[in-house]
Amino acid sequence: VRGKGFTLYVAIADVSHYVPLDTELDAEAQQRGNSVYFPGHVIPMLPEHLSNGLCSLKPDEDRLVMVCELDISRQGVIEGYCFYEGIIRSHARLTYTEVAAMLQTPKTEPERVLQQRVSEKHEALLPDLKTLYALYRQLLLSRQERGALDFETVETRIVFSEQRRIKEIIPVERNDAHRLIEECMLCANVAAADLLQDAKLPSLYRVHEPPSEEKLSNLYDFLREIGIGLSRKNKPTPKDYQHILARLKDRPDRALLQTLVIRSLMQAVYQPDNIGHFGLGFEAYAHFTSPIRRYPDLMVHRGIRYLIRSGRKQPGVLPVEGAPKIHRDVIYPYRQPDLETLGMELSQTERRADAATWDVINWLKCEYMQSRIGEEFDGMVIGVTNFGLFVELTDIYIEGLVHVTALRNDYYHFDAVSHTLTGEQSGLSFHLGDQVRVVVARVDLDERKIELQLVDNGTAAKGPGRSLPQRKRGKADNGRRGGKHGSRGRKPGEYKSRKSGRG
Missing domain, CATH: 2.40.50.140 (Nucleic acid-binding proteins)
Known part of the structure; x- marks a missing residue:
């Protein structure tokens, strides 16, 4: 806590330093578009030497990063930000389970014992983690205030036998550590979008249109059938959807009904024309935080590096003293037509990856049920x-x-x-x-x-x-x-x- 609010540092591996434009490495990354995650196996967008090596923030090793420094009020509102290149030396690699154990109130004796053990192990980090947790709680309130949607659906994980067949499928618990990281990433992504928009630099935004009239009408009709009457709106806001989810919260079939609500929404895509992100309640949103596994994030990093190294004054960036200038054509030659094409292609590679993942999962499930x-x-x-x-x-x-x-x-x-x-x-x-x-x-x-x-x-x-x-x-x-x-x-x-x- 500093003065009246918080300072949040989001440091992301500096992938654009290692993947120059117009190289075979870049061409292959663009063609793949993203990493593909199968049960127990990953096909990375970048070679493992980068994704698990030079661009992996390993403890006690120096790593190049792109930093987003944010000033956030006590009410969870972003009041300012600054992007710059840096070097990070991580103090520890923590699991979500460990962080949740340290921060959440234990409900059982085993949870209390785990909290004590993990807190003693990471005693030096605990004060900063608690400060981060305090920030998370304010960001959560801000999220609710703007009407961002939060679906509590059941996610699952496949457990394999020694023969690499399904042993069981278990639900995965999403704890406060997951939500904390998610909120921090959202802050950095919003700041990146705002910077690119303020600099009038054409870029790919992550956009999410409001639901279509047809899907919205079908949803209202169905909710009325199950006794949830809502006033119709031709142009609903995220808060209207938030109200629907609140009405479903105490129903025993809420998970199923939430799925129907999700299906009434449009799919998010990449495009250079910013129309906002309906589901998250943001006027501008871009993907900045995963350049190792998503090509649109790598493009955003290149745009931000250009603004940092352009040699001209640009609010929201801080050049490193003595760093050479970089011409736009060298690192960020994209123009509007290029971005329109790339937006469609990268949206498609994302859908392709999802389809491949589900196809493998479905095959494994069928194999499991054969017996x-x-x-x-x-x-x-x-x-x-x-x-x-x-x-x-x-x-x-x-x-x-x-x-x-x-x-x-x-x-x-x-x-x-x-x-x-x-x-x-x-x-x-x-x-x-x-x-x-x-x-x-x-x-x-x-x-x-x-x-x-x-x-x-x-x-x-x-x-x-x-x-x-x-x-x-x-x-x-x-x-x-x-x-x-x-x-x-x-x-x-x-x-x-x-x-x-x-x-």
């Missing part, structure tokens, strides 16, 4: 389509499809607004959040598909995970609501199922 064909599991309906029900197996975190042809013999109407399948003759309805009992019927490893069948002859079980009440509907309801499609149960279907998994 469990014929076994029964409890599950929850997490997706309803015109061709069937997607069911996530309880505590296994694996998803499969109950095809509409495997349901009780009937003609099923799909309601896209309420996410329901309803039998025309029986009135039997399936909804998001239904608790069901299923059997693994078939696994197709090549197609990444897991086929399930309902155990109780197509009857959804009632339980705490239900999102909607059961509703009997007959022929008179046929076609009454928009977005319906019909499908026949127990006859060859015409609909192709999507791959199992969340990809």
Whole structure:
């Protein structure tokens, strides 16, 4: 704490020093676009000699860094910043678990013992960590004030056996140490975007458009179906979404409903035209903090280095005395047309990496379930389509499809607004959040598909995970609501199922 607020230093490995423009190394990094993270394996954007060596901030070793120094008020508001080149010598490499143990209030005796042990080990660092934690709490309040969205979804990690097959899939706890680092990175990214915008230097921004009218309308209609009435707005703000999440907070099916809220949002992309970041509630946002694994961050570093070394006065940067000037064409030759093309290409490489990751995860899950064909599991309906029900197996975190042809013999109407399948003759309805009992019927490893069948002859079980009440509907309801499609149960279907998994 200094005076009336905080000074935060975010030091990021100076990758642009080691990856010159127009080299084979740069061309390969641009083509890859980003590192790709598979379970237990990483395909890095840069050679490991850089990513795990020269650009890795190892304890007690000097490393080149690009520093973002920020002045932040006690209310968590950025009041000033300065970027400069520097050298860092890290005092320690701490894990998220260790930092959380030192900072969070222990709830159990084992947690108290762990806190004492880790705090004694890193006693010299504890005062600074506590100051950082105090800053984090203020940044969190500022985040809530601007309406930034914070989804508490369940993330998982695959544990492998010695044979490199899935042993189990376990949920990963996100603690305050993760959130602390995230808030610090957000501050540096906002400062980078503001600097580039103030300098009128064309750059790639990370932009996130507000939701489309169609997606927004569907979301409001669905929320009304489950008893959450909200006033409609053609141009919602992040705070409006924050209000929706608050209404879902105490529901037993909140994780599922949060997923639907996420799906109503647009995808974030890279582009030179700054339109702000809706989800984070920022007017300008750029990626600065991960140049080792993301090419857009490397481009932002090059732009900032140019501003530092341009030889002209620029607010927000501090040149190192005696450092030579760098001409723009040498380090940052990008113009608007170049950035438009790069923005589309790098957005695509990001999607490509995500698709590859999910494809591998889905293959591993299918391999795991091959030996469990014929076994029964409890599950929850997490997706309803015109061709069937997607069911996530309880505590296994694996998803499969109950095809509409495997349901009780009937003609099923799909309601896209309420996410329901309803039998025309029986009135039997399936909804998001239904608790069901299923059997693994078939696994197709090549197609990444897991086929399930309902155990109780197509009857959804009632339980705490239900999102909607059961509703009997007959022929008179046929076609009454928009977005319906019909499908026949127990006859060859015409609909192709999507791959199992969340990809």
